[in-house]
């Protein structure tokens with residue numbers, strides 16, 4: 001029971017990093033407490049997630065995963081692995097107690113395309129299927145993947161000693177009746193998605209309170225969700241102007257309480273979740289869910305025939321942060337180190353960056369001195385990125401009551417994301433590139449300044465003049481990186497793929 005690298009957690013992040021290390025000749029084991037297929041949240045991919053995944057696949061010869069980078073190839077090669085097409089991001093602003101109101105200038109809508117066609121689209125991942133496929137592929141690549149094995153504790157000495165609880169084979173047994181074992185490893189990667197078993201062993205600090213974003217979520221999967229296309233047309237929306245079908249997207253319904261996501265899979269199931277900015281409510285989840293939808297008649301119309309396929313989940317505060325994220329013989333994947341918010345779907349793309357960076361660091365194995373330098377950099381870059389992401393997301397919440405203001409602020413995200421995508425595509429991306437172009441001091445500085453100004457602006461009344469001035473400032477700020485016509489007022493919030 002020993003190996004060179006133990007990966008705690010067999011989600012797609014854990015199994016992917018394990019495959020990359022196995023391709024480099026490392027003896028890797030993945031320890032997953034559940035058994036695939038298992039439910040997981042975090043379903044909406046982005047162009048950047050797919051581009052980094054593609055680079056990883058090509059670098060480490062993991063071609064079996066290549067079809068997953070585009071909707072068309074996915075459906076062709078893995079028709080049984082359930083997913084849905086994602087053509088971009090769509091936002092619709094709602095007022096409590098009133099049906100959705102569409103205007104000819106689209107002031108209550110924002111659509112930003114992420115790809116040119118359905119064939120080349122990104123995807124909504126049914127995580128139970130996708131993570132099971134990653135796990136199967138890892139096994140086929142020679143990675144040992146142990147399912148039903150929880151890492152309870154970790155002791156750090158000359159080597160790591162992990163205390164494991166292996167689930168009893170007999171399904172009727174209680175988990176406590178499983179078998180305890182220990183496992184030793186030279187290096188540990190925490191891909192547990194939070195609640196790190198390394199917490200005490202490496203002295204992690206809980207820094208979640210330092211994050212400005214505050215939100216919680218309620219979510220489930222539903223059958224029979226009416227399309228927004230139908231409800232929006234009935235509300236007089238001009239769908240001909242939409243650069244892509246608004247349902248084939250990460251659909252965001254913006255509300256006073258936060259926002260509601262809808263992500264459609266091809267098998268008739270839709271992931272629906274509400275992200276709420278209050279500190280939590282008493283009462284049952286079902287009552288809270290019902291009361292929220294009753295306030296927004298057009299969203300309620302979409303849900304009027306919907307039936308949950310699994311129980312609703314209600315989280316506590318979503319934001320968490322552990323630091324540092326690496327040491328000489330251990331590292332946390334981004335999803336284990338922090339989480340801010342699902343808004344704009346940054347999680348899986350950042351996980352891909354983490355996998356890529358750690359895999360590069362392992363190319364120095366067995367030179368532990370060189371690896372330590374790389375791991376130190378890995379931590380500083382991840383911390384800098386979290387410090388960038390939190391204001392980027394929190395600013396969206398500051399602007400949430402005004403879609404035109406929110407639309408203007410999101411352009412920093414789209415400019416950073418699209419610029420990073422372009423650098424990946426044309427081969428100019430460098431190892432030092434930060435997530436969403438956040439390593440560029442000029443870009444980062446402008447986003448940070450705008451965030452602070454936005455905080456001031458939203459203290460007072462936000463009238464059309466304030467929004468217009470802010471939108472012009474964003475347009476000027478992103479100009480050096482804006483190659484696709486973002487912030488063009490003539491587009492009236494409708495951005496086709498360029």
Ligand SMILES: Cc1cc2nc3c(=O)[nH]c(=O)nc-3n(C[C@H](O)[C@H](O)[C@H](O)COP(=O)(O)OP(=O)(O)OC[C@H]3O[C@@H](n4cnc5c(N)ncnc54)[C@H](O)[C@@H]3O)c2cc1C
Pocket residue numbers: 008009010011012013014031032033034040041042043044045149150151152191192193194195197217219273318333335336339341342345346347348349351
């Ligand atoms: C409400 C919500 C919505 C989100 N939506 C999006 C989205 O739309 N798009 C996006 O890009 N990202 C989204 N995310 C983020 C996304 O969930 C993460 O980026 C992603 O799941 C990270 O993958 P991972 O494999 O690192 O971790 P996970 O998917 O969390 O997998 C961790 C695995 O570790 C296992 N594990 C945990 N502890 C132990 C242990 N002690 N021993 C053994 N195994 C263990 C778990 O069983 C699990 O299988 C969302 C997150 C939340 C909370």
